[in-house]
Amino acid sequence: MAALFGRPSVIEHLCALLPPHMRPAFLLALLSASLASTALRAQRDTLRLDTVAITATRIPGTLERVARHAQVLDHRTLDGAARPEVSELLREHTAIDVRQRGPFDAQTDLSIRGGTYDQALVLIDGIPMSDPQTGHHLMDLPVLADALERIDVCYGGASRTFGAGAFSGAVNLITRRPTSDRGSLTLEGGEFGTWRLRGMQEWTHNDLGMRLTAFHGRSDGAVANSDQTRTGAHLGATKQWDHLELRGQVGWTGKRFGAQNFYSTAYPDQQELTRTLLAAVELKHRGRWSWSLRGYFRQHHDRFELFREGDGYYRFDNGYFIRGNADTARFTPTFFYTFHNVHRTQVFGAEAEVHRAWIAGTTAIGVHARDEGILSNVLGTPLHTPVPVHGSRDPYTRSDGRRNLAIHLDHRYSWKKLTIEAGVLLNLNTAFRPEWLPGIDLSHVWNGHHTTYASASRAFRLPTYTDLYYNRGGAVGSLDLLPEHGDQVELGHRFRSGRWGATVSGFSRRGRDLIDWVKRPGETTVRASNLTAVDLHGIELSLQNTSADDRTLIGAIYAYQWTDREAFDFTSLYVLDHLRHRLSAWGERRVSRFSLRANLSWQQRVGSYVDLNEGVATSYPDNFRVDAKVSWHNGPIQLFVSGYNLLNAEQMDRANVWLPGRWITGGITVTWNKGGEHDR
Template sequence: MNRTPFKPAILTALIAQAFASQAQAATDSVELDAQRVTGQLFSQNIAEQAFAVEVIDRADLQILPISNLADALEWVSGLDVRQRGSGGTQVDLGIRGAAYEQTLILVDGVRMNDPQTGHHNFDLPVTLEDIERIEIVRGPGAGQYGPNGNAGVINLVTRKQVDSENGRSALLKAEAGSKDYARGLLSLAKTQGNWSHFAAVSQQESDTYIKGADLDYISQQGNYRLVHQNDAHTTVAGLGYLDKGFGAQGFYAGADKRANENTIQRHAYLTHEQRYSGGRSVDVAVNWRQHDDEFFYLTYAPSVHQTNAWQSRLRFRLNESLALGYEFNQEDIESTSTLGDRHEREYGSAFAFGQFDFGAVQLAGSLSYLDYDGGDSYTLPVLGLTLPLAAGQQLYLNAGKSVRVPTMNDLYLYQINPVTNTGNQGNADLKAEETSSAELGARLNLAGLQTRLAVFKRNTSDAIDYTQTAAEVADPAINYYTARNIDAIDTKGFDAELDATGLLAASGLQKASLSYTRLIQDFTNQYEKARYSKSQLEHQLILSLAYELLPGLTATSLYKFEDRYDQNGYRIWDLGLKQQNNGWSWGLAATNVLDADYIDSGFIEAPGTGYRFEVSAGL
């Protein structure tokens, strides 16, 4: 089956789709991407973007040697995918040196960030196999989506229609690997007329990867979607459930401190878009997310948290150039580890988005007004400009403001060990983090060598970290950290990618990409100690390769070098082999084959060398 390859001018370090025709691939690969991004305030072609936008679609995910969303995002340059434990047990995602709390996570455009803590933002009740595409927005353009998108946005777009000849699909997958890793998946889907049904269940588990450490886990999830669509409208109703139990030793305290955690997420949402002539449309969204978190530390009684988040949104697209809307959110937490058992807040956001052509130059931007019930309000402008240079060549410039409000833990947490007097406590007087950022980028086709360049600057004032004053450091009775606003974090850097996929397609290479991200961060911290700020990347280099050994058989290689401000550089090399046939597939993956010794996040070592085998059958 002929397939259009990735348009590598704007896609970073992602494995390309298989080519049925190498000659056609070489021709297509030099064109700018014609895909549309629909998770923003306004639908727009990627090639017209004044912002840094990338897309991974389902066909690309199917040939990657991965089993979870975090592993898919490891292929994207400039993303700092930091995993505690193995198998995506807990994932923190930073973009261009920003904290994970400054990344907004969406599913079908609805908000999934957890009010309690960003550590749970990737507790997503959606299986990897059910994702149609992943939209990634980096830099100032993310400010269009509302709060907590200071550095970027990840929008997961689920499947909406079965594309088989009989309108039905079924997938049964089994995986096994080192440390007693096992995963099973059953996915069923059917399209009949204007109606589509999607249902999936999966279970994943593994033993500890460090002898004597409490790092085993088991995860169970299920989701269902009902879709009705025609030329005039699209309606989606979705339900999801996720239950994870895992050893959390070294996740939040020292590597020798035993801990266990269990989280449950329940999710329900409804979206409806009604389309009219002339590019006009109205869409509404209603979203509910409930998250339970039970944490056991050493032998003490568990801390128990439950958060609820409700979101409603109304948006009008007045024509091809202008959209207006309003979003309302309500969040609450009930917890045994906060100052006060229950806390809640509400906030609303009015926004406008426009895009206008002035000859060859395109101007796009948004203006949002964010208002919290506590009296705080923020005006967030975003502006972008696209300037064509020649056929297949573009410059773009953008700038904007964004805000990250404190989580419930930041504000109210009181989790201090009564024996050792260690731990963290919140601070109800915290201010929101405010970020101003700008980016200058280019998408170039240099004799078939796709090149993407970007330089950027981001300033975050009142950045939130857990700190100790000089007096607290000097007091032997105080060993805990308190959430406070540090003065500022200034980040400068650049992204560069060279993609030779089109040039080398005739030789069988399906992907040949080299990318590099450099970050320079200055911390203005008035406190003696800050616990987390200086753990960000300084250098990241990614070399991704894919080679079609035989028709349908692809070998993949992902090599990464990462260097952080608080630890020495490390090298990670992952290898994969995947065979896709009509109706079935098999794959073999080897991870961290160099057995690199490093800490990805928290205080516990990342897994060493591992392997995984998968086999699937579908209809």
């Protein structure tokens, strides 16, 4: 320690002042700063700053001046990913808590900075993918990594930028623009009856480009009732004029998966089927006056079977679900299970925004209108006439809807190396009171390598229809729920020099009226409730380097979080169920025709769950996972082998849902290009 930092007495004194559980984060921060300073001295002549305008603020800006912890996963990171799912990319390279109930995105929840799965927002080219039914459907995406140019990650409340869904942060998936008449086809297979096929094709003509990606795959699963099938396709088109750009996209995805113990251990043999349709169009003008017009539509179908119907499971017979000759699905001896949950949500949205650069800076003003509706047989108020559901015995018998209007005003002013941005968003909703969401960001670029930033903002989230209406299987929602709020402050420092990059940030969020599902002592029912206040604090550190020959890439990111209240006098399902520590390190090395990509992740979760076998409160196990991919390239051919959880470690992200052990797959990718050149 003395040799590394040079002043052991100061370091030891500071460590002594900190609680023991915070000392590793403090020492890692000092180590990151030391490495960054060394890199700066070694590479003063190789300065390279990102010039891509990222989408972490209303007024686009480069990463250098963004006044918050923002992260960009570029095409160098996405290409050759060990696994093509967006969730795996986020798990490998970000500080996001990616909570999985199975591999291959069977169902994945995102938790950003200790938030719940309902508090994170995912967008595709700025189109929000949030579902008013539940945040569990947020990652029902029609795209994989090969459809993306980059991923912008915005840590912390971003309601001023993205609206109501971005309570704890946002992830914006930027799709690739067509550049040539090229394509690819990948066939992959492996253990547990796994096989997948995915392809991509681009077409270009003058200023018009189109890009089609599609995928299909299935698996028997590593344990009983974990089989799954998933299909998706996405078509994007772009047309360019002098100062205008027209973009359109349409995407569809469907999946069916066994959901063993997903939502209840009392009824373990569950199944879920979902379908998502997305369509959007955007017209954008660039100039001194810049403006954009956008419209979108998202429809989601969900069929949840608490008692799985099908061969080897339950069959429907004369109004009841029966397994074999004796077992009839029921909640109590006299309360029978007689229908599956079916839901359909539809969201229409339109957005207009204008930017104007003038002598006092840049001003942006915009409006976003959104209409959300649901048809269901569980959620909403009763319909006068049931609506038939295609392919289902169970009609929609309930519905609800709400309209939302968000108006925002932002202004950015730069003076020398200082940038100040302030703004406010007014949110009007037909079901809840108006909300004012102000925020201010400051950043200072010191010498082209270092940026110090600070921000303060307010975020909020509306209750989902599940929060409001659900009443089945021992879980009860509440129509008395209020929107939840969070006031956040953040202070950080960003370093970039040559091929080195590092970030250190700290944040504090005061949450009010947080929505959680809780179980009181002596009760068996879980109820949706507003918690009074929970304060959450955290530190995030990241470091990345790319070699001069671009053949070696290494990086690491670490997050540490704690709350002012680690326990209540009741059981909390989500709010207190966050990560304490998360560390992810990755590396890639290319040698001749071979490439090796590896990722190591470790995380420690606070909170507890009731163990299925023991029946007592049990702490979550630490998750430690190693994944790797080895590839061989020869012209248009690539052969690869991927390993998931190579050390066969026990893993659990959700209560009583164990994730698979070691899982090996391999495959081949063929690429082609009209011009005769092949992708690497």
